[in-house]
Amino acid sequence: MKSALKISFIAVLLITVTQLHSQKKFKANWESLSQYECPEWFRDAKFGIYTHWGVYSVPEDESDWYGTYMYTEGHPNNTTHKENYGDPKEFGYKDLVPLFTAPKFDADEWADLFVESGARFAGPAGEHADGFSMWDSKANPWNSVDMGPKRDIVAELETAIRKRGLKYVVSLHHSWLWGWFPTWGENTDCANPANESLYGEKVASSAWRVEGERGYYKVDPMPSAKFEKLWLEKVKEVVDGYNPDLLWFDNRVQILSEKVRQEMMAYAYNNAAKNNQEFVLTFKRPDFPLGTGTVDLERNRMPDIYPEPWLTDNSISKQKWIWHKDLKCYPTNNLIDDLVDIVSKNGNLLLNVAPHPDGTIPEDQKQRLREMGQWLKLNGEAIYETRPWLVYGEGPTETKTGHLADMHFDGFGDEDIRFTTRNGQLYAIALGWPKSNVLSVKSLSSTSFNGDIKRIELIGSKSKLTWEQTKTSLNIQLPSAKPCEHAFVFKIN
Known part of the structure; x- marks a missing residue:
């Protein structure tokens, strides 16, 4: 009997050692990071949901870029802000934070809806461009536990979503914070050194806002070492604290130094390997080299079958990412057709929903998600776990x-x-x-x-x-x- 137990113990030990040795160790260089492999769960899942919801939702205005446009003289957000709150010189973005109390937010209710929609992965925007973290951050005093809702939104959704068997997503948009607020000026609260922890350090000018389809691609000056350090600390907090199954990055990460980008990816991949976690990191080109993560396209899709799994992030509204009083949603038929088209080309759809500032998801958005779920309940065998045919x-x-x-x-x-x-x-x-x-x-x-x-x-x-x-x-x-x-x-x- 003792002999048999000894043999079993040795066998288990050998298996454990083999598993430890088989885990990939990622170094902070592109060659090592190209060991990344997209896991099967993502290839099979096909449909996920994330949310644009934060301080920028409070004004119920038409732009998730409210934080920057409210300071742009003549912009509709600037006009609305003056009408509702007064001159942004006196009532700045920081003053919206106490108004973001989310009294009706219920993570379990959101998660139930995500399950009902047929989504296989879901989660929140952990931090948008505005410098406000939706988790219990030690690196950033402007966070949802110390201010606003006084709740760890990322943690509550992690618990609710994982409890229902879905994979957990956190999206990060915080590279946009560099130059997001007009810290170069003298006539706004953004230029006040006392507010630097939210708005960021003072930059020389707004010269980075001159090129690109959305107008925010040329960057001069490039981010400081101080900014890069805080950017990386925030990513590490999310990785260490919440272990997302999918970490999603908005574009413009390429403004960060190659060293910092490589360190971030290696840190996230090694954390996943340590936890035996099948981890996905998505990015937009040209932020990282192909093969080091999974490619994401914003409101866009591949024209044909792509050899590797990929992701499209689109919104439930044709024009908007956040809730506002006149939000118009796509018809359910369009959303289902888009999902089918994307899946036929080896892709996944990450659909954004836009919760109300109070934390509820509006009924017209709920209706579309439920109708998608009803369709998937009947036809899901042609979507989940599928692979492309000879032609899409x-x-x-x-x-x-x-x-x-x-x-x-x-x-x-x-x-x-x-x-x-x-x-x-x-x-x-x-x-x-x-x-x-x-x-x-x-x-x-x-x-x-x-x-x-x-x-x-x-x-x-x-x-x-x-x-x-x-x-x-x-x-x-x-x-x-x-x-x-x-x-x-x-x-x-």
């Missing part, structure tokens, strides 16, 4: 490409079809219901597809389908009744 799809609609391109995209039509596969099963997903009641799939014509089609099912329909495969297309006769309200999934054997 067909149809006349071309998606636009480039940063923020989806803001100028009006959606798909009845002739657009997307393909996915799962365990050898092919799915053809029609993004509309043809008026002719015949779905023609050119990619499965007898001259394009060398294979026997034995059976075709329409998920959610009990009708037996008939079809004909010709030299130009596979023509499927549709039943008289639709099985659901949105994209229609055909299971082809």
Whole structure:
């Protein structure tokens, strides 16, 4: 008996030692960081949710860039601020912080909604561009535990989301803080050295605001060593304190020195390895080299199948990321079609929702998330755990490409079809219901597809389908009744 126990102990010890040796050790250089591998859970998950919610939500105005635009003379946010709060010289962004009390925020209620939507990963914006941390920060006195809500928002959502079996996301946008507030001026509270801990150190001028589609890409002067140190400390606090499964970075991280960017990635990857955690780090190009993390596109998507998993972050509203009184949401049909298109190209969708300043998620946004969940409950086998087919799809609609391109995209039509596969099963997903009641799939014509089609099912329909495969297309006769309200999934054997 003792001998058997001894052998078992040695076996366990050997396995443990092997696992420790097999863990990758990342060094702070691009070659070592290119060991990164996107985990299977992300490849399988396909759909996640995050939130733009913070001090910038309080004015209920039209821009998540309120903090910078409120100081820009003549900008609508500047005008609104003067009407509601007075001159920003007297009532600055710091004075909005006590108004962000979030009296109705309920992390469990949010998490239940995320589950109902069919999302597989979810979480908050940990810090936006405004320098206010939504966690119990020791590096930053402007945080949600010491001020505003007096609650650790990142911690509460971590507990609620993980309790429901979802992967946890934290997004970080804080590289934008460098030059976000007009610290170069003399006539605002931003220039007061007493407020530097929120607004950042004084910079020479606003010269960095002159180029790029959004107007914030040229940076002169570049960030100081002091700024970089605080930026890194904030990332480490999130990594050490909350161990997110997915750490998401907004663009403009490339303004930081290569050394700091490399140190951050190595720290996050080694922390995950230490915890045996399957970790994802997403970034926008050109902040990090390809292969060192997972690529994210903002309001944009790949034009074709991309060989590595990738992410699109888009919002539930076509124009806005945060709540305001006139927020208009995409129709549910557009959101589902976008998800299908992105998944067919080997991507995942991270959908932003915009909570009300009081901490509730408005009903029109809830409705869309619930409708997405209902669709996924019926058709999820064609989305979750799928992989791309030989081609992503067909149809006349071309998606636009480039940063923020989806803001100028009006959606798909009845002739657009997307393909996915799962365990050898092919799915053809029609993004509309043809008026002719015949779905023609050119990619499965007898001259394009060398294979026997034995059976075709329409998920959610009990009708037996008939079809004909010709030299130009596979023509499927549709039943008289639709099985659901949105994209229609055909299971082809």
